[in-house]
Amino acid sequence: MTEKTSLKQSRNPFLTIGRYVRQVIDETRKTVTPTAREWMAWSIAAFVFVILLMILVTGMDFGLDKLTLMVFG
Structure with missing residues (x-):
């Protein structure tokens, strides 16, 4: 060619x-297709991770709310 x-x-x-x-x-x-046990483990890990992030964001939201009220209240 x-x-x-x-x-x-x-x-x-x-x-x-x-x-x-x-x-x-x-x-x-x-x-490679994961096994059922691997699917379950990764699903639980993802669920726990999302719950922890929700708790973190909620805590920061309430904390910053209180801080803002104290500063500008």
């Missing part, structure tokens, strides 16, 4: 999209 031909093919959007789709399919085949 000459340099000109390869340059034309690399600019062809259909070939680029086709190559991208093939690469996505190849990478998807390499993935």
